[in-house]
Amino acid sequence: MVNIAAYGTWTSPISAADAAAAGTSPEWTDLHDGHVWWAESRPHESGRVALLRDGVEVIDDRWNVRNRVHEYGGRPFTVLDDGRVAFTNWHDQRVYLAEPGGEPVPISAEPQREHGLRYGDLRATGDEVWCVRETITGDRPTDVRRDLVALPAAGGEPRVLTASHHFLTAPRPSPDGRHAAWIGWNHPDMPWDSAELCVAPINDDGTFGEHRVIAGGERESVCQFEWESDDALLAMTDPDGWWNLHRVTLDGQARNLATIEDDLGGPMWKLGWHWFAPLGGGRHAVLVSGALSVLDERTGTITEVDNDYPLWTPNLVARDGVIVSVAAGPRQSSAVVRLDLSTGELTTLTEAPERIPDEAYLPVPEKRWFTGENGRSIPAYVYPPTNPEFAGPDGELPPYLVHVHGGPTGASSRALDPRIAYFTSRGLGVVAVNYGGSSGYGRAFRELLIGEWGVVDVQDCASVAEALAEEGTADGERLAVRGGSAGGWTSAASMTTVRTYRCGTIMYPILDLTGWTGAGGETHDFESRYIENLVGTLPEHADRYAERSPINHIDKLAGPVLLLQGLEDEVCPPEQADRFVAALDGTGIPHAYLTFEGEQHGFRRAKTIERTLEAELSFYGQVFGFTPPGVPVLDLAL
Structure with a gap:
């Protein structure tokens, strides 16, 4: 009745209380050696962010896996080739390295009284962690300097790679190790107004040479890139007014892989979001109005992938035909999901909140x-x-x-x-x-x-x-x-x-x-x-x-x-x-x-x-x- x-x-x-408890929010998915990693906000633990691998916490509740880069934060962890994980800790903003289940040890310097150090957008590169470092240089909120640095996993002095712009994303090396690429922009622009894709040679001493801009610029914004080969990158950029996926060569030649009047990318409020993921063979996972889709550059078409979640987030990672991300729906809480494109099998890796x-x-x-x-x-x-x-x-x-x-x-x-x-x-x-x-x-x-x-x-x-x-x-x-x-x-x-x-x-x-x-x-x-x-x-x-x-x-x-x-x-x-x-x-x-x-x-x-x-x-x-x-x-x- x-x-x-x-x-x-x-x-x-x-x-x-139910609504608050249901606010557990996963983010920053990664896929490494068959294991699915993610970070997860815990409202019932004072908003602490936990780090999980295959649903199991890898560090205990003393650690809060967040950072204050740009105040909104950037990608807070990265997995090294040997399975160790580097992460940022909210309480002191240092970078730590840990074996899953082991005791974390710091690999970045302890902040000095005269300045603070903050790190974000962590990327494992060999036996180093490449990232953005913020140095607080004065008392005003704008007294900040940013550098791209390499932190040795074994500890020791960081190596400053470059500092091309006032704002930067972490660099990524080309497959042959000869070049590095990153995104940069300057005031008064925000990253969705104008952001440049930069490429520079890697010098013998491990620093970067003079950079050149190969995409982006005035009224064009690159929000994500991935190396495709030694001499070409994939970039989500908007020269025609819509964030579409492009192939960009080192000499700056760009080609739209599938023209669509829809934004496949988005504003870079946080460093390290992934709106696309290469699948191989000219196919790429993309998001069309939040729906998981596959872009096939051979036909120039984009096809929605039939699955149980209508909304996917810019946490896309793909390996060997498997896509991992965070997905949701109007009546489905955000969840970490794993989709095998070869079989269509979709696995939800996080449990729904009990109090919904x-x-x-x-x-x-x-x-x-x-x-x-x-x-x-x-x-x-x-x-x-x-x-x-x-x-x-x-x-x-x-x-x-x-x-x-x-x-x-x-x-x-x-x-x-x-x-x-x-x-x-x-x-x-x-x-x-x-x-x-x-x-x-x-x-x-x-x-x-x-x-x-x-x-x-x-x-x-x-x-x-x-x-x-x-x-x-x-x-x-x-x-x-x-x-x-x-x-x-x-x-x-x-x-x-x-x-x-x-x-x-x-x-x-x-x-x-x-x-x-x-x-x-x-x-x-x-x-x-x-x-x-x-x-x-x-x-x-x-x-x-x-x-x-x-x-x-x-x-x-x-x-x-x-x-x-x-x-x-x-x-x-x-x-x-x-x-x-x-x-x-x-x-x-x-x-x-x-x-x-x-x-x-x-x-x-x-x-x-x-x-x-x-x-x-x-x-x-x-x-x-x-x-x-x-x-x-x-x-x-x-």
């Missing part, structure tokens, strides 16, 4: 296209309220949460997100908007945000929310906007510029453009000049910075706000949220501000995730006029 109850008051088997309930409670998103200003199309995923035990009263429409992804050069997908299911199973709808500037829709769509951050993203999200209300899907009087990082910026900007929403949840946000950007700003080096492209340069566009910054328009807030912030966030530091809330106090606008010790950019700890979900639900209930059962009441200040 279906119970009739107001939206937001439905009882759900998905508790906040029957799939009847999990929403299946509908991909839709909405019409925004100037008739432009806006893609979005609509998650309706989903609970087999409940339905809303006749004549009542559900509240809807407009979810804004981060980046802003990111994208929402339709992979299962237990945090969305937490809301939809209680009767709240969610719509995840891929506003202009999102990745996955080609360079032209991505560049819609140039100079327009705080305008296009706000307009697109509002257009989608208003369309859902107009068509009778959502209650137009009970719309909220929520997001973290750049999504927190858009949420705050929305609440201060449009009247679409009754309230907003603003997580680890950017709130003050002038304070956030530049060498003297509050953010980290990687993104310190990002908004020169998104908003404009200073001082020429100082008025634009001031006009768009939510912190300058608290008096225009459309309704109550909830702010959530990690206190160790180096990307969007708490100082911005602190200033925003200080200005809010005493205004009469209901608000709440929750901060979390030990959290960096984004929430990793189970207790934090649980607390934030319950706080959000209570917040929406107080604003929208429903009482969610079993949820602690959030205190709102005035």
